Amino acid sequence: MKKIPFLDLKHINGQYRDEILLAITRVLDSGWYIRGKECERFEQNFANYCGTDFCIGVGNGLDALSLIFRAYKELGVLHDRDEVLVPSNTYIASILSITQNNLNPVLIEPRLETYNLNPDLIEGLITPKTKAIMAVHLYGQPAEMMKIKGIATKHNLKVIEDAAQAHGAELEGHKVGSLSDAAGFSFYPGKNLGALGDGGAVTTNAAELAEVIRSISNYGSQKKYVNKYKGVNSRLDELQAAILNVKLQYLDRENSHRTELANFYLSELRSDKIALPKIVDGCKSAWHLFVVRSRTREIIQEALLKSGIQTLLHYPIAPHHQKAYKEWGQHSYPLSEQIHNEIFSLPISPVMQMRDAKFIVDCINNL
Numbered sequence: 001m002k003k004i005p006f007l008d009l010k011h012i013n014g015q016y017r018d019e020i021l022l023a024i025t026r027v028l029d030s031g032w033y034i035r036g037k038e039c040e041r042f043e044q045n046f047a048n049y050c051g052t053d054f055c056i057g058v059g060n061g062l063d064a065l066s067l068i069f070r071a072y073k074e075l076g077v078l079h080d081r082d083e084v085l086v087p088s089n090t091y092i093a094s095i096l097s098i099t100q101n102n103l104n105p106v107l108i109e110p111r112l113e114t115y116n117l118n119p120d121l122i123e124g125l126i127t128p129k130t131k132a133i134m135a136v137h138l139y140g141q142p143a144e145m146m147k148i149k150g151i152a153t154k155h156n157l158k159v160i161e162d163a164a165q166a167h168g169a170e171l172e173g174h175k176v177g178s179l180s181d182a183a184g185f186s187f188y189p190g191k192n193l194g195a196l197g198d199g200g201a202v203t204t205n206a207a208e209l210a211e212v213i214r215s216i217s218n219y220g221s222q223k224k225y226v227n228k229y230k231g232v233n234s235r236l237d238e239l240q241a242a243i244l245n246v247k248l249q250y251l252d253r254e255n256s257h258r259t260e261l262a263n264f265y266l267s268e269l270r271s272d273k274i275a276l277p278k279i280v281d282g283c284k285s286a287w288h289l290f291v292v293r294s295r296t297r298e299i300i301q302e303a304l305l306k307s308g309i310q311t312l313l314h315y316p317i318a319p320h321h322q323k324a325y326k327e328w329g330q331h332s333y334p335l336s337e338q339i340h341n342e343i344f345s346l347p348i349s350p351v352m353q354m355r356d357a358k359f360i361v362d363c364i365n366n367l
């Protein structure tokens with residue numbers, strides 16, 4: 001039986017095998033492995049790509065987000081126990097980046113149809129302690145940034161994008177990463193722009209913030225052996241940067257292919273057993289994931305698996321039901337709970353064939 005895997009990273013990276021091997025050899029032969037030309041070039045390339053003045057390569061996506069908060073604390077913009085609004089259905093890393101910095105996450109419910117945070121709920125949650133909003137472009141679709149920024153300006157709040165799933169996504173012609181005060185990206189291998197290991201970046205137009213983040217990510221030091229902050233070690237190494245320089249050239253092409261597959265799913269899936277994701281006007285999703293909802297997801301997943309089609313849950317447990325956040329165990333976030341109970345993700349990837357999408361659509365429509 002033919003198998004359709006959820007994601008085939010070997011195949012995705014194999015497309016660029018020769019170029020990646022050249023890049024790796026170049027780094028090997030350079031004798032310089034941390035904070036060198038490859039990272040500098042990638043930071044420049046990625047800032048240009050996103051349309052921002054600055055990009056700082058860091059160790060991973062969680063660090064990218066966390067360093068933004070940490071830098072705002074060093075700059076005196078944020079203080080211990082300030083509140084940060086963050087979607088109740090996001091991946092746990094968004095929330096960890098807040099609690100790591102001794103800030104208080106306040107969960108905000110998403111819209112059921114887009115899975116992104118509902119801006120109409122923001123003002124009801126603002127208190128004197130609220131200082132920032134973290135907008136997550138979940139599954140690749142930009143959050144409703146224009147509304148979010150309007151409210152943030154009115155209440156003097158910082159806006160931070162978690163763009164870990166949305167490299168290349170656009171809102172009204174502007175790339176994610178350029179839609180807020182600062183954005184965090186992940187280059188975890190499975191992301192739209194993935195390294196062969198861990199990697200991350202912050203993009204921003206704020207020069208001072210960029211400088212502080214760069215410094216904190218390198219032991220809090222700007223000048224070697226001079227430490228201004230109690231920093232951390234979170235850097236994008238030369239090997240990963242060189243590989244990302246190769247893969248960034250193909251990101252738009254890969255996202256276009258994802259979009260073709262997604263549009264096919266959207267126009268051809270006709271089962272009344274599943275609800276399709278809605279894309280907001282003016283949004284260009286990066287289609288990191290294609291997430292549908294069903295009251296009978298176990299039955300559908302089982303039937304697809306029998307036909308060789310692998311599906312996954314993003315994510316099976318709501319953040320407020322995680323043991324790590326047991327202090328929220330009694331809280332109720334009904335939309336997030338419904339989402340976590342009903343969603344499952346269909347395969348979508350830059351190397352998936354259109355005929356595989358047709359096969360998946362036929363399987364579901366015939367259930």
Ligand SMILES: *Cc1c(COP(=O)(O)O)cnc(C)c1O
Nearest residue numbers: 060061062091093094164186188
């Ligand atoms: C992957 C991811 C992160 C964290 O990135 P890492 O590189 O794995 O640390 C943060 N937020 C979201 C929404 C993600 O999907």
